[in-house]
Amino acid sequence: GGGLAFGTLYVDDVYFSTEDGGGGGGGGGTGLVVNGGFDDGFTGWETFDNGGNVTIAATGGSDGGPAANLNVTSPGNPTIKQTLIGAGVIGPNQEFSITFDWRGTAANGGVITFQVFSEQADGGVTKTDLVQGGDAFPADWTTVGPLNFTSAGTAAEVADGLTLEISAICGGVAGCVSDLFIDNLNVEIVGP
DSSP, X not given: OOOOOOOOOOOOSOOOOSSOBOOOSTTOOBSSSSSTTOTTTTTTOEEXXXXXXXXXXXXXXXXXXXXEEEEESSSBOOEEEEEEETTTTSOTTOEEEEEEEEXXXXXXXXXXXEEEEEEOTTSOEEEEEEEXXXXXXXXXXXXXXXXXXXXXXXXXXXXXXXXXXEEEEBXXXXXXXXXXXXXXXXXXXXXX
């Protein structure tokens, strides 16, 4: 036989999954969130400055790499969100978990909200869970979770999956600060 000869092929770090890549570095892993480690900037995320600043801290992350930074010092609510997470994968009454690393500072009324919404097919919210909220920011990188939540109760109520929304918020109080860093955000299905 006249077989074909090929050179040597080296393959390293091969990974197969039915889920989108999640965190990237540190406490991130595979999961339903796209680019949860912010290693690719805000790829997969929607950003809204809303009177503040939404940026990537290139070396400020919990793993030494990139992290998202939401900062506001006047009335506003800079926000990042990821929509349609697990659309067609997360079912009704499905248990899922959220983990993330965070740190920041707050003063004079500065707060954050981190919420997850179940989404119906027309884009309407059918269930809201507060993942984290208030003004108690950890000064050093802190891992939160896994925190377990359950999606809305019918297939129609969760047809478009989940939306994650994170906001740093300041009202009209002089000297308000809400400066949030977040990294290695991951959402995984953990139960039926």
